[in-house]
Amino acid sequence: MKTNSLGYKVRQYLLFAGVTTFLFVAVVIVPFFYGLYLTFTRYDGVSTSKPFVGLDNYIAAFGDTDYWVSLGRTFVFSAIAVVLVNLFAFVLAYMVTTGIRGQNFFRAGFFIPNLIGGIVLGYVWKFVFNKALVQLSDMIGSGHAKSLLATPTGAMAALIIVSVWQYAGYMMLIYVAGFMSVSEDVIEAAKIDGCTGTQSIIHISIPLMTASFVQCLFLTITRCFMVYDVNFSLTGGDPYGDSVLAAMHVYNTAFQDKKFGLGQAEALILFVVCAIVGGLQVYVGKKAEVQA
Amino acid sequence: MNSKTEIQTQFEEMAKAYTEKTGVEVEVYNADTDTTVASQVATRYASNDPYTITMVDAKDIYALADEYAYDLSNEDWASHTKLGITVNGKLAGFPFCVEARGLIYNAEAIEKITGEEFKPENYATLDAFKGLLDQLKAGGMEQPTAILSEYWSLGAHYFAEVYEQQKDPDAFVNGLLGGTEDLDNNAKFNELMDTFDVLKEYNYMKGSAANADREESSMKLAAGDVAFMFGGNWDWSVIKEYDHSDKMGIMPVPENTSDSTNTTLVGGGTKYLFVDASDNTSDEQRKAALDFLNWLVSDADGNAFLTESCALVPAFDQVTADALDPLSTSVKEYADAGLIATYDFLPDDHMTVVGQEIMQKYLDDAMSRAEMAAAVEEYFKSATPIKH
Numbered sequence: 174m175k176t177n178s179l180g181y182k183v184r185q186y187l188l189f190a191g192v193t194t195f196l197f198v199a200v201v202i203v204p205f206f207y208g209l210y211l212t213f214t215r216y217d218g219v220s221t222s223k224p225f226v227g228l229d230n231y232i233a234a235f236g237d238t239d240y241w242v243s244l245g246r247t248f249v250f251s252a253i254a255v256v257l258v259n260l261f262a263f264v265l266a267y268m269v270t271t272g273i274r275g276q277n278f279f280r281a282g283f284f285i286p287n288l289i290g291g292i293v294l295g296y297v298w299k300f301v302f303n304k305a306l307v308q309l310s311d312m313i314g315s316g317h318a319k320s321l322l323a324t325p326t327g328a329m330a331a332l333i334i335v336s337v338w339q340y341a342g343y344m345m346l347i348y349v350a351g352f353m354s355v356s357e358d359v360i361e362a363a364k365i366d367g368c369t370g371t372q373s374i375i376h377i378s379i380p381l382m383t384a385s386f387v388q389c390l391f392l393t394i395t396r397c398f399m400v401y402d403v404n405f406s407l408t409g410g411d412p413y414g415d416s417v418l419a420a421m422h423v424y425n426t427a428f429q430d431k432k433f434g435l436g437q438a439e440a441l442i443l444f445v446v447c448a449i450v451g452g453l454q455v456y457v458g459k460k461a462e463v464q465a
Numbered sequence: 466m467n468s469k470t471e472i473q474t475q476f477e478e479m480a481k482a483y484t485e486k487t488g489v490e491v492e493v494y495n496a497d498t499d500t501t502v503a504s505q506v507a508t509r510y511a512s513n514d515p516y517t518i519t520m521v522d523a524k525d526i527y528a529l530a531d532e533y534a535y536d537l538s539n540e541d542w543a544s545h546t547k548l549g550i551t552v553n554g555k556l557a558g559f560p561f562c563v564e565a566r567g568l569i570y571n572a573e574a575i576e577k578i579t580g581e582e583f584k585p586e587n588y589a590t591l592d593a594f595k596g597l598l599d600q601l602k603a604g605g606m607e608q609p610t611a612i613l614s615e616y617w618s619l620g621a622h623y624f625a626e627v628y629e630q631q632k633d634p635d636a637f638v639n640g641l642l643g644g645t646e647d648l649d650n651n652a653k654f655n656e657l658m659d660t661f662d663v664l665k666e667y668n669y670m671k672g673s674a675a676n677a678d679r680e681e682s683s684m685k686l687a688a689g690d691v692a693f694m695f696g697g698n699w700d701w702s703v704i705k706e707y708d709h710s711d712k713m714g715i716m717p718v719p720e721n722t723s724d725s726t727n728t729t730l731v732g733g734g735t736k737y738l739f740v741d742a743s744d745n746t747s748d749e750q751r752k753a754a755l756d757f758l759n760w761l762v763s764d765a766d767g768n769a770f771l772t773e774s775c776a777l778v779p780a781f782d783q784v785t786a787d788a789l790d791p792l793s794t795s796v797k798e799y800a801d802a803g804l805i806a807t808y809d810f811l812p813d814d815h816m817t818v819v820g821q822e823i824m825q826k827y828l829d830d831a832m833s834r835a836e837m838a839a840a841v842e843e844y845f846k847s848a849t850p851i852k853h
Contacts, residue, residue: 220532252530303678323675323676431813
């Protein structure tokens with residue numbers, strides 16, 4: 174059989190990747206282009222007609238100050254959350270690879286928040302912030318304490334705290350894998366050369382773990398930019414709509430205000446922004462990778 | 466699909482019993498709590514798999530009727546209600562229940578302090594109402610009122626009365642949309658906000674009003690720790706879960722006003738059912754759907770489902786409703802005398818903008834009344850009006 178004919182190659186491809194290609198096209202490519210098409214229409218979500226409006230939605234999106242405010246908020250939220258998540262994850266990963274007693278138990282424990290869905294996590298923490306912490310500070314201090322969720326900055330801080338709690342365990346696992354991939358030989362060689370523990374982390378482990386950093390940063394950046402579930406259940410945009418992040422604004426525009434075209438256009442802008450930031454970070458990170 | 470999530474369990478139990486009795490398979494879908502009803506309906510229509518009967522809000526009926534709703538005007542029950550929604554000559558919406566809002570009171574808690582029978586009509590003016598609050602305060606109830614901080618309550622329920630109590634709500638809202646209304650000098654706006662200020666002053670969550678939790682507020686009202694909470698008869702489903710007094714009811718929001726709006730509840734048919742008219746629903750399914758609607762209105766079991774297990778006020782004059790809960794009994798009394806109609810054509814984002822971005826600030830004393838009036842006027846200038 175000729176193995177370099179086009180027909181053969183196509184058959185081979187379909188045999189091995191046909192199903193996945195079909196699924197990928199069906200659930201990613203087609204919806205993406207359909208969404209793109211929606212941005213050029215005025216559509217309320219249920220009507221059978223979708224009048225074509227050209228670039229009106231993009232013009233409206235650029236004029237929607239609430240959207241840009243929420244996007245700015247998302248930037249601030251992401252910047253702080255990404256740093257904290259990775260910091261905590263790295264420290265946790267270091268602690269659970271040093272061979273302390275019960276380290277497998279700790280690994281599992283820190284990972285568990287990630288298994289609880291964002292919606293549930295939000296409601297649980299809402300209770301913690303609104304009830305448990307308020308009661309606690311009432312007992313300690315005098316006067317009625319205000320919940321963190323009652324002020325705009327407090328609500329944003331709460332979102333960051335919960336995100337860190339949610340993602341640190343997951344990122345920890347990736348860093349754990351990173352620590353394990355650093356061969357004992359190099360560490361031992363460094364020790365013999367007189368390296369202290371801290372020095373060997375900074376100069377040996379971290380450079381060799383660049384791949385883990387790139388991966389973790391990419392995951393946290395994209396997740397923080399797209400966060401919706403925790404935002405919805407923890408603050409719901411309260412107070413005063415000052416904790417509405419970009420994804421939530423997009424959702425509200427499309428589904429609550431029934432402006433699907435505008436919502437899609439704003440979602441696309443969010444996607445582009447997120448892709449640029451994520452892509453840039455991966456590009457810079459990859460350049461910094463070193464081989465042992 | 467059921468979009469009244471508080472009666473989810475009752476709906477499912479009823480479906481089981483209904484199937485046993487009639488042999489008609491009923492599948493109850495519930496509105497997701499993490500998405501809007503409109504988006505859920507949109508998804509089903511987009512995938513050509515609509516619900517046979519869908520429960521939506523009045524506003525949605527106007528949006529959906531032309532394309533998707535089946536004409537119900539030939540049904541027997543049609544002549545027994547004034548609350549059905551007709552769009553372009555087609556009776557599209559079956560009124561599932563009557564709901565009204567006002568100030569919920571716990572008469573037992575009030576009487577315990579005042580020592581005399583509580584008659585809500587004696588406190589129709591704000592002055593009289595404030596006198597009572599002071600009396601309660603002196604009697605040991607430190608903070609006798611509760612205000613829900615949820616934006617739907619503030620925006621779609623309380624602030625909405627500013628429009629609904631106008632002589633011509635439609636003209637007033639159009640005036641706002643056109644930028645010609647002066648809200649700050651509007652009598653109804655100021656009368657209602659004067660009352661809101663008093664509710665705020667005596668709020669048990671004063672100082673951290675935004676933390677008020679619906680469950681906790683309802684529990685306090687049920688137990689008589691607070692005497693008044695702004696809400697509607699739907700709140701009974703929450704109140705009844707707690708140790709509660711049965712001497713409760715709903716009264717109109719007190720106002721120092723010269724019109725009669727402080728003697729009438731605001732309400733009407735809420736939650737409408739429509740039957741899908743598209744080809745995705747078979748004639749057989751449609752027939753079953755119509756039978757089901759008839760069953761709700763004219764069958765004793767159907768009546769019992771509405772008025773007893775769901776504790777809803779029926780929108781039909783021939784439905785017996787003796788077993789209603791205290792709040793619904795109040796509503797039925799006021800409804801029989803006539804209600805101030807709800808205004809169903811507020812822009813879609815009114816609830817989040819006015820309720821969340823504006824009223825929550827006002828509730829938290831983070832915004833003055835003049836600022837609030839200006840913010841609402843500003844909002845309306847760029848709002849998308851609802852076609853009707």
